[in-house]
Amino acid sequence: MGGKRNTSLIKESNVDVLIIGAGPAGLMAAHALAKSGVNVRIVDQRPDKVAAGQADGIQPRTIESYDLAERLLREGNQVHMAAFYNPSASGGIALTDRVRDVAAPSARFPFEVTLHQGAIEAIFLDSMESLGVKVCRPLTPTSIQVSENDDQLKDVNSHPVRVSFILGRVVLRNLSPLDDHEESEIVHAKFVIGADGAHSWVRKTLSLTLDGEQTTYIWGVVDMTPDTDFPDIRNRCAIHSNNGSCMIIPREDDKVRLYVQLGDRDAVDEESGRVDKSKIGPHELLDATRKIFYPYTFKTPESFDWWTIYIIGQRVASKFSVKDRVFIAGDACHTHSPKAGQGMNASMNDTHNLAWKLTQVLRGWADISLLQTYELERRKYAQDLISFDRQFAKLFSGKPRTEEYMDGVSHEDFFKIFQTFSGFTSGIGIHYAPSLITDSSYQAHAKKLIIGQRVLPQIFVRAADSRPVEIQDLLPADSRFKLIVFVGNSSDATRRDRIRRLAEDIRDVLRPYSPDGISAVFEIIPISCAKKADVRYNDLSKLFGCHWSKVLIDDTDVSGKQGGDGYSNYGVEPLVGAIIVVRPDGYVGMVAPFENVKELGAYFVGFMKVSTPLPNM
Amino acid sequence: MGGKRNTSLIKESNVDVLIIGAGPAGLMAAHALAKSGVNVRIVDQRPDKVAAGQADGIQPRTIESYDLAERLLREGNQVHMAAFYNPSASGGIALTDRVRDVAAPSARFPFEVTLHQGAIEAIFLDSMESLGVKVCRPLTPTSIQVSENDDQLKDVNSHPVRVSFILGRVVLRNLSPLDDHEESEIVHAKFVIGADGAHSWVRKTLSLTLDGEQTTYIWGVVDMTPDTDFPDIRNRCAIHSNNGSCMIIPREDDKVRLYVQLGDRDAVDEESGRVDKSKIGPHELLDATRKIFYPYTFKTPESFDWWTIYIIGQRVASKFSVKDRVFIAGDACHTHSPKAGQGMNASMNDTHNLAWKLTQVLRGWADISLLQTYELERRKYAQDLISFDRQFAKLFSGKPRTEEYMDGVSHEDFFKIFQTFSGFTSGIGIHYAPSLITDSSYQAHAKKLIIGQRVLPQIFVRAADSRPVEIQDLLPADSRFKLIVFVGNSSDATRRDRIRRLAEDIRDVLRPYSPDGISAVFEIIPISCAKKADVRYNDLSKLFGCHWSKVLIDDTDVSGKQGGDGYSNYGVEPLVGAIIVVRPDGYVGMVAPFENVKELGAYFVGFMKVSTPLPNM
Known part of the structure; x- marks a missing residue:
């Protein structure tokens, strides 16, 4: 290498997900994917991270989610x-x-x-670095091509997107042909996320208007x-x-x-x-x-x-994706006034919505068609945002x-x-509209936990040690679907028999998607309405095969100041019960009737891939 | 140095505070003193820190104080x-x-x-390290001498305690004369804390029974x-x-x-x-x-x-100190059964009580006689502890x-x-008994804030931005006395005139102790009973010369779920008002009447050193 001056040196590499742009949308994606162990690369053409200015407001929902709260609050x-x-x-x-x-x-x-935006980005950058992922910068993209080969596009293990880069920050209109540059690089990616801002090169190059x-x-x-x-x-x-x-x-x-x-x-x-x-x-x-x-x-x-x-x-x-292999996110797909504090939040939420879907597809858990729900959900949101912003900006500027x-x-x-x-x-x-992953058929079983919205915060108490916990903290974005099972009163022996059968039925439904043990792909959180004075946590941890810390009860904490009324706040009848399916991003995906676990199977079969033959349901 | 084998090599050094023993009591002291910028050295004869076992329970009061909560809770x-x-x-x-x-x-x-104790000690060790203080180990003390010279003992800047050490962990009864050892050290200290456990060498060597x-x-x-x-x-x-x-x-x-x-x-x-x-x-x-x-x-x-x-x-x-120059703390001065979870807490509280007093004396703010209150307060507590433990252990073992x-x-x-x-x-x-620093004469002005006890937790709301804050978080152990001034309703113009005069009177009282600006030695926290809908924070920040974040009101937060009733929970009449003096360790030192600020002067003159002539009061 040392002797080859003034000649073209083109590196080529493969990556599962290539992210172009290291602003809030790109960093959220890179961090989420890195945490899930996905092979990811993030590049930016700016030589340094943001130092001051830019976006600065974090919405209440953004604080709730994403594991950011501790540092944001500090x-x-x-x-x-x-x-x-x-x-x-x-x-x-x-x-x-x-x-x-x-x-x-x-x-x-x-x-x-x-x-300030730099401090928020630093939270992601620090956590990414501890996972071994850094932003490659400055790197300027010069071309992007998506394969036209249908077979290749259908094969999730192929790398149908080719992106070339040159080292440095380069104004593209002054670019001479690629081979005039000493250092350049070609990346073959399974998926690409264009999170490169309002003037998005990805968007323009792919002719998305x-x-x-x-x-x-x-x-x-x-x-x-x-x-x-x-x-x-x-x-x-x-x-x-x-x-x-x-x-x-x-x-x-x-x-x-x-x-x-x-x-x-x-x-x-x-x-x-x-x-x-x-x-x-x-x-x-x-x-x-x-x-x-x-x-x-x-x-x-x-x-x-x-x-x-x-x-x-x-x-x-007009579109948020090309062949479900390249996605644009953040300011690349929506611009509006900054005063309602939406920009950075909308951007991070875009890729938060996308990251778990990409992870499930890349792991072979979900079908590639799951990725269509990204544009479906986030473009509708962006339109609502713009419509709100028009009214707000008009009144504010008037x-x-x-x-x-x-x-x-x-x-x-x-x-x-x-x-x-x-x-x-x-x-x-x-509020995400009905789709493959948002099934509101059985809303009546948990009337106040709106399907398509985020899970309402609620304090429950751990059965084993009466410690109060916020249910949202048990629903981290770790790529797994969560099943909150409202079992009724587990202190009642007759009910306990019913719960035992339910636990077996749930296992039968989930096993085909998770042959290596249910907790690899799903997390089960049973919630009893037994009281802390007499509940026995091990009744439920044994039946559902979960850790003692996941068994909750609907009661106040020992001081009487927190918790209680969870069944009623969620609109679940204790004598009926319900199974709540929570998406990896914290949104309610469906409610299944306690007495009809088959419906749970019908939901997952719509987008998940069976690893072993389905049992006869 | 390299050539001088087999001959005695004695280093000599001076230090303000020498701490012998790096268990919970010693580490609490070292950390508190290091944070206050005191020249401190801590030694231990064990070659490594504790890995497992030992004490493990942290009381609610210990969580409240000492800035440990975030990491303890995590x-x-x-x-x-x-x-x-x-x-x-x-x-x-x-x-x-x-x-x-x-x-x-x-x-x-x-x-x-x-x-486990090792994790708790690590919190102190990590924070100390960021301040440049490490435990010197293994270092075994071999002799300790306290000067008999009264002039030297009275001079806070003298180093009347001489301690010699040898490098390594040595069983003392097998010691040959000092000069047989290759490496040894003599430390001259202004003050020594013996926090070397139940079998305390410091205690035994100084013949404290x-x-x-x-x-x-x-x-x-x-x-x-x-x-x-x-x-x-x-x-x-x-x-x-x-x-x-x-x-x-x-x-x-x-x-x-x-x-x-x-x-x-x-x-x-x-x-x-x-x-x-x-x-x-x-x-x-x-x-x-x-x-x-x-x-x-x-x-x-x-x-x-x-x-x-x-x-x-x-x-x-029998005694906790020798000539107020050597102090013993923790297990060195009290042993009891571990089951009520008192040991580590009592030990840390001993040196938490001592550290701010040493700091004030070393800075020249307080008279050396302040140090007598350490034994007064902590020995009484230890006796109560033992008396409780006798009853508890008897019933539990019965x-x-x-x-x-x-x-x-x-x-x-x-x-x-x-x-x-x-x-x-x-x-x-x-509950600390009346002393130089605990004056309960005016308890009636804040009936429920018991003088000699820690400040009751209470949520107030910041006047400038309606953010709820726990008053305990505004009372860190930073060596300064805090004055919480219950001013009444600052939205009332007549009352505001009265508050203006009060602010001037308080400044007159404090100035002699703090010629470089009151906030160098004291912190003032005004609390109004004006409401968040109409309060103007700058009315009070200007009068008391404090940062906007220190001006509080007694109201609920915006959700109505936190705060409010602070005056009534503390037993302070809004039309009367009161001044609460909080010691650097978070205990109520005195209550002064709003209408008689002279009493505040009478309290501080008892142990603080005047830097300029007192004004005529």
Whole structure:
């Protein structure tokens, strides 16, 4: 190698999943796949990771899931309160109302976490590194080809996607032919995820279009440590003034992000119609802020941490995948305004949805057709997001209603949107439509545990040691489906016989998909309505073959302050019982009747691959 | 150095605090002092840290304090439930009752954490290492001398204690004269802490006696992963059977510790009267266990993690210090039975009590006489501990009451002791008597915040961002006294004038002790009873010169589920107000009347050193 200067040196390699782009969507995917032991590679054309700025809001649902909570809660700021300011009679602005920032009643963490994107990415990067996976950077993709060979596409073990790269960050339009470059590389992948942002090279190269339009709303963003007498500087604020609108997002340490509305003339180049960043900087953003906040004052800080200007555009990609071998995710498939704090969350949720499906397919557990549910579920979500964002951005960018301007946006109008979409903005209201993996036939057996939504948080108590546990913590994204079995009262001897038969029936249904022991592919969590004073955990751990820590009861903890009412909160009748199938991403996939375990088989046969012949059901 | 073989090589060095012994008491001291930036050295004669066995229970109070909670909760097992078994009518044992393991109602963590001693020590060792402090080992002390010179003893900057060491672990009775050893060392210390265990060399060498006696109760202890059908194996259990008593302590992973009562003849050498470890091993302990647990069964495990045998002795050292320059702590000053889970906690609390006092004296903030309160507070506690332990051990080792043996211990007798002492065993009931630093004159101004006890846990809400915070988390052991100022309603303009004057008065009182800015030596936490809907945090942060995150209000959080009633839970009248002085170890030192700030001055003048002339009060 040492002697071959100035000649082409092309490395070729195979990988199961190649991820292009190491932002939140790409890192979520790489981390999830690495944790599942999938052979994965992630590349990025930026030479370094993000240091400041960019996205910063983590929704309650994102905190709940993904094993991020501990570090997010330690490092991030929490936003509990939202304050609304409007024009006051005496000129300037005044406080109209303070309300809880997260209105969704079932939020386990009733707040948002704010933290700069680099810190959030570091959580994934650190955990990935402990698994031996690093981002390869800077590496610029130059071509991508997907095989047209149907046989190859059907064979999950083939590598039908060919991607070539050159080392370094290269502006593509200046590229000379590939063989002029000293170092380059060709990767053959089973699957590719394009998580390369709003200007996605993957999306453009594969001719996937982005549908939608640009608005005329122009906003500036600035991160700084403020020195102000404004009494809500540590709350999320929506300010409607006669001098424009502003949003405050308090951040880690003493930092704050300000979104400031700009008049067209401030920043748009009259000739080209484009935003002209040479005409405006953070000092101009601060000047605009001061006009909006009058009579409150902001001193000029010693420095600004980050700033930018953007025009809101709302667009969704026409397709999210090519032949179910290349997928795009995150900003590559949806762009919208950042102020509702959706961007990073939507992006991470895209690949969280995709990663477990890829893992199940690559392990040979699920059929490749499972991957179609990615576009089905996430494109519908993206459309809902854009539709919400249109309404929100319009009301937020609109002039406030005053006696002189009765067509303006009233506080009531704005507040209504804020409340109505709280399930959506918190990430908690996401509801996947019926599909292969979302079967709502037996919703009546667990009336309040909505099929297609995430499992409601609920504290149960461990039968063996009365320790209270949050059921969500027993449902990690470890690629396995979970079966929560509401068995009724296991302290009752007659019922126990019934439970014994049920346990055998469940084993019969699952065994074909998991010949090496059921817990390799599934996790069973039995929940009894026996009480802590007399329950015997070993009655159930033996029947279901599970570890003692997985046997739960529906009772309060020893202090009486936590837990209880789980059956009723989920709408399960103790005398009837129910089996809840939870997808690896924490969403309810189906409810099976306690008395009809066959339905469980009918669900799994729809997308899972039988490893041994199915028994006669 | 290389050429000088076989000749004496004596290093000499000075240190502020020398700690002998790196068990829980020594490590707590070293860690606390290192965190405070004190020049500290810790030595141990054991070549390695503890790997298994030894103490394993962490009380609720120990979890609350010391910044250990996060890692303890992640790594340890939690004990929520206690189960009691007694002889059943049909032979063998049966469940009598299950109750909460921690009955103290104000416990913030209503459970114990169990984890082997090595893991607990590792928490300190890791944190110390990040501060650049390591245990010097193996190093055996050979002599200790305390100066008799009064002038030197009075001068806090002198090094009146001389300790010599030899490198290695050496059995002292076999020692030849010091100069026969190649490597040795002399340390001159300002202060020495002897935390070298029940057989303390420091204690013996300084002729401090251990008063008390040995009982006739002989117990075995074995740690293992059990395979049993006993349904309470994951609860703390007290088993009284006609074949002896047993206690179960469930532990991390699937491990369990068993304390098993042994008959005298099993283990006592008839000639010497000593426990004969050659006559008994873990298999014999398991056999005794099986007899006690009948009809439940225990399979023989593949291995035992740790085991030992002990005779209960209850003793307290006659003195805890020599000239306030050498202190003994932990097992060096009190020994007792391990079953109530007190040992490690008592030891760590000893040096937690001592470390902040040493820090304040070494920094020149407090007078050296402050150190007398160590023995005053901790010896009284040790005596209470021994008195409790006598009653507990007697009842636990006693035969159960049956129809044939009506003089035996009834479940009611035992349960009563268990409940009565719950404040004590949880560590929460510790109550330091009046002294220089514990002044209960104005208890009536905060009726329920008992002076001399730890600050009751209570959730308040931050005024700036409505985030709920546990007040205990704002009272870290950072060597500073904290002043919690209950100001009343800061939203009321008249009251605000009153608060302004109070803030000035407090500053006048504290300034002499803290000329470089009050927050160098004290932390002020104002708590308003204004509500989150209208409070302005900056009203108070400005007056008291504190960070926005320290201004609290007595209100519920946004979900309405946490916080509120803080004034009433502490017994403070909103219209009156109160100032609570919290010691650096989290105990209430005094309550000062809102209307009489002079009393605050009278408290601090008792032990703190004035850096500038006191203003005229």
